[in-house]
Amino acid sequence: MQSQGVPPAPSTPLGFVQISDKDLTEIELHSVDSISDLHRAHPEQHGKGCRPARPKPPSINGKLQSLDKPAICQSGHQMRRSHLKQLSSMCIPCMWRYSLACVALTLILLTLILIFSFLVQQSRALHTLSEMVSQRQETTEEISILIQELQALRRNLTALGDRH
Template sequence: MSRPPSSQTTPQFYRVSERDLTEIELHSVDSINDLHRTHHENSNKGVRPPRPANSPSSNGNLYTCDMTAVNQRGRPNSSKWQRRLQDMLTPSSSRAYAMGCAIITLLLLTVLLIFYFLVQQGGAIQMLTEAVREKEAAATELSLLIQQLHALRHNLTALGGGT
C-alpha cells in the first residue's frame, strides 16, 4: 500500500467506506454539539449544517485539501476583536440610525455651545461699551473742570495784578 513519492502536487484520493463516512458524520455532530455547549455566545446565531471539509468525489474516493488558513466563509481566520471591529463598521439599519442620531446630537450641542459663547461675548461687549461711555463722560467732565479752573486763575491774576 506504499506509494512512490511524486514530484507533482496532485490531489490524493482514498477509498472511504459507508461505515467510515457514517462514523465521520457522527463525530462531526458530536464536535458541533460540544462547541455549542462550550461557546454559548455563538449558539444563539442559528445552527447551520456542517459543511464537509472533504467531499467525496463521484467514484466514492475522498478528496483531501488543506483548509487550515481559511474559515467556512472562505475568508482568512481573524481574531475576535478584528471580527467585532468589522461588525461595528458594517452598515446596518439600526446601527446607521444610532450613528445618525449621535451625529445630529453632536451637531446640536455644537450649535448650542456656539450660541452660548456668543451670548457671553455679547454681554462682555455690552459691559465694555458701558465702561467706555462712563470714561468718556468722566473725561468730558474733567475737561470742563480744567477749563473752569483756567478761567478762575485768569480772573484771580487779573484781580490781583491791578491793585
C-alpha cells in the first residue's frame, strides 16, 4: 500500500547508494583540498619519493572505474633526481654550518693561543723584573754595609789623626 504522492522506492540494493557526478566531484575536490592542507602542514613529508595522487574527473556513470584509480607512488628517474636535489639542498646548509663552526673554532683556538703566549711572555717579564728587584735590594744592602764600614774607617782615621 502506497500513499498518494510518494514515489516508489528505488530498486537498488540496501548496501549501495548511487552518488551523482556533482557529489563525486565535490568529494574529490574536498579530498584534494585535504591533501593540499596536509602538504602545507607537513612540508617535510612532501617529496619523499611518492607523489600525491591527482584525482581524475569522474566517469560518466558516476562510479569509479579501475582505470580511474591513481597510482600510489610514481618511481623512476625523476624521483632519483628529486632525491639528489633534496640531498644537495640539505647538505649545502649543513656544510655551510660545518664550515662556519670550523672557522669559529679555529679563531677561538688562535685567540686562546695568542692569549696564552701573551701570558707566558708577561710571566717571563715579571720573573725578570723580580730578579732585577732582588738584585737591586742585594746591591742596596751591600752599599749600606760599605757606607757603614767607610764611616767606621773615617772615625778610626779621625781618632788616629787626633792622637798624633
